[in-house]
Amino acid sequence: xxxxxxxxxxxxxxxxxxxxxxxxxxxxxxxxxxxxxxxxxxxxxxxxxxxxxxxxxxxxxxxxxxxxxxxxxxxxxxxxxxxxxxxxxxxxxxxxxxxxxxxxxxxxxxxxxxxxxxxxxxxxxxxxxxxxxxxxxxxxxxxxxxxxxxxxxxxxxxxxxxxxxxxxxxxxxxxxxxxxxxxxxxxxxxxxxxxxxxxxxxxxxxxxxxxxxxxxxxxxxxxxxxxxxxxxxxxxxxxxxxxxxxxxxxxxxxxxxxxxxxxxxxxxxxxxxxxxxxxxxxxxxxxxxxxxxxxxxxxxxxxxxxxxxxxxxxxxxxxxxxxxxxxxxxxxxxxxxxxxxxxxxxxxxxxxxxxxxxxxxxxxxxxxxxxxxxxxxxxxxxxxxxxxxxxxxxxxxxxxxxxxxxxxxxxxxxxxxxxxxxxxxxxxxxxxxxxxxxxxxxxxxxxxxxxxxxxxxxxxxxxxxxxxxxxxxxxxxxxxxxxxxxxxxxxxxxxxxxxxxxxxxxxxxxxxxxxxxxxxxxxxxxxxxxxxxxxxxxxxxxxxxx
Ligand code: F6P
Numbered sequence: 001x002x003x004x005x006x007x008x009x010x011x012x013x014x015x016x017x018x019x020x021x022x023x024x025x026x027x028x029x030x031x032x033x034x035x036x037x038x039x040x041x042x043x044x045x046x047x048x049x050x051x052x053x054x055x056x057x058x059x060x061x062x063x064x065x066x067x068x069x070x071x072x073x074x075x076x077x078x079x080x081x082x083x084x085x086x087x088x089x090x091x092x093x094x095x096x097x098x099x100x101x102x103x104x105x106x107x108x109x110x111x112x113x114x115x116x117x118x119x120x121x122x123x124x125x126x127x128x129x130x131x132x133x134x135x136x137x138x139x140x141x142x143x144x145x146x147x148x149x150x151x152x153x154x155x156x157x158x159x160x161x162x163x164x165x166x167x168x169x170x171x172x173x174x175x176x177x178x179x180x181x182x183x184x185x186x187x188x189x190x191x192x193x194x195x196x197x198x199x200x201x202x203x204x205x206x207x208x209x210x211x212x213x214x215x216x217x218x219x220x221x222x223x224x225x226x227x228x229x230x231x232x233x234x235x236x237x238x239x240x241x242x243x244x245x246x247x248x249x250x251x252x253x254x255x256x257x258x259x260x261x262x263x264x265x266x267x268x269x270x271x272x273x274x275x276x277x278x279x280x281x282x283x284x285x286x287x288x289x290x291x292x293x294x295x296x297x298x299x300x301x302x303x304x305x306x307x308x309x310x311x312x313x314x315x316x317x318x319x320x321x322x323x324x325x326x327x328x329x330x331x332x333x334x335x336x337x338x339x340x341x342x343x344x345x346x347x348x349x350x351x352x353x354x355x356x357x358x359x360x361x362x363x364x365x366x367x368x369x370x371x372x373x374x375x376x377x378x379x380x381x382x383x384x385x386x387x388x389x390x391x392x393x394x395x396x397x398x399x400x401x402x403x404x405x406x407x408x409x410x411x412x413x414x415x416x417x418x419x420x421x422x423x424x425x426x427x428x429x430x431x432x433x434x435x436x437x438x439x440x441x442x443x444x445x446x447x448x449x450x451x452x453x454x455x456x457x458x459x460x461x462x463x464x465x466x467x468x469x470x471x472x473x474x475x476x477x478x479x480x481x482x483x484x485x486x487x488x489x490x491x492x493x494x495x496x497x498x499x500x501x502x503x504x505x506x507x508x509x510x511x512x513x514x515x516x517x518x519x520x521x522x523x524x525x526x527x528x529x530x531x532x533x534x535x536x537x538x539x540x541x542x543x544x545x546x
Pocket of ligand 1: 153154155156204205206207208209210213267268353502505
């Protein structure tokens with residue numbers, strides 16, 4: 001096996017095959033292969049994934065699957081599930097899949113049965129959740145908790161914030177709030193909305209060293225102590241979620257009020273660890289178990305389904321196809337579900353922090369593009385904003401459309417039409433128009449003035465994947481997240497990169513601290529190394545009277 005993916009036989013075969021697909025339209029593909037709408041569909045758990053409107057032939061799929069085999073995607077996957085240290089640059093196992101194994105399972109990693117640890121923490125979270133929800137855990141002044149504020153950022157925020165929004169209808173616990181940004185506006189907006197006597201702060205940070213989180217947590221603690229008039233109040237209003245017991249103690253939170261996770265859980269893969277505590281508080285332990293069960297169903301599918309019926313494998317390979325053979329560089333993720341409003345933001349961290357890498361696992365420069373810009377907004381809002389470019393712009397942007405058969409609640413229009421039906425009709429219409437467009441002849445045939453025909457032609461031939469699930473529940477949400485986790489994994493395995501480190505964010509953090517000294521110093525700072533930063537710091541200091 002070559003250690004350069006672009007030098008493999010399958011890569012060469014795909015490159016030779018690409019011009020044929022490039023020259024063929026989706027209209028032609030559906031005419032030549034009328035069954036593709038039935039056949040190019042894969043079921044993973046409750047998810048029905050239709051990838052027939054992608055620019056692939058059955059031969060393309062075979063070649064992509066050969067590529068996966070040739071570069072050893074299956075071995076990489078098995079190594080991840082087995083707890084090998086596949087995060088090479090940090091020498092760590094990557095075991096978010098262990099977070100959703102049943103208590104009866106066992107998985108030894110570095111001599112420890114990690115499943116026992118996982119369930120010990122889940123049980124502790126469950127007891128704490130029950131106490132809060134039942135009003136047995138009281139605030140310092142003896143009142144039950146009505147509001148939970150999660151303070152965290154990145155993976156310690158996006159996951160629980162996205163999930164709490166998505167499962168709004170299952171929410172029967174305290175209200176949840178999320179503070180992440182070091183911009184004081186974020187914290188203040190939340191503090192203005194809650195009562196210190198009935199608020200619990202969950203300080204969520206894997207490392208417990210993150211500047212934003214610790215700054216917000218310290219400010220929240222001052223606010224609480226000022227309001228309740230006693231340092232002792234902290235113990236009834238602050239809990240921590242972290243891997244770093246020492247730093248949690250240093251902050252002043254007793255480790256008996258700490259929920260632990262482990263260095264083999266990456267931040268962007270942590271919503272199903274104790275980082276999901278605010279989710280559990282909102283929907284209860286049983287709902288959280290159902291959420292974990294959703295992940296587990298897709299883990300099982302990913303680990304066992306043959307590659308040609310393996311949804312994460314197929315979707316990951318489609319990404320590679322578009323990224324490396326069509327130069328697509330980005331992907332729109334478009335949930336037709338308002339409750340999934342934060343899903344794309346969540347996936348941005350998952351995908352872009354995982355696969356935005358320029359060196360292979362052994363540190364050599366990569367020989368092809370990696371990663372994509374993921375972006376999107378819920379439908380139908382996006383249709384009235386950026387879909388114009390998707391339909392008639394010069395770029396090809398592969399898109400994922402996500403929809404649910406049954407809403408939690410529906411509303412009927414005045415003439416009795418289900419608004420949910422309207423939503424799904426829009427989803428289907430968009431995928432159809434993107435794929436098949438409208439030709440100049442068809443436009444002219446509608447009597448459009450000749451000078452307008454060019455403006456109204458819809459080029460079509462724009463790929464999309466449709467992911468349908470019966471209903472947005474904790475279980476299907478867990479399935480959706482795991483589907484994306486594993487396809488990001490497959491992309492990274494093909495590109496031979498370390499999808500589990502994030503060194504690229506470190507330098508900015510360090511420079512911010514250095515610049516803080518320059519911005520806040522009493523005396524003007526010396527040269528900062530470049531004339532732009534010098535001038536910007538000078539301007540900022542001037543504006544703020546320094
Ligand atoms: O800055 C990137 C990052 O390290 C993410 O990977 C992580 O999810 C986030 O910061 C927060 O880190 P922590 O949970 O350690 O506060």
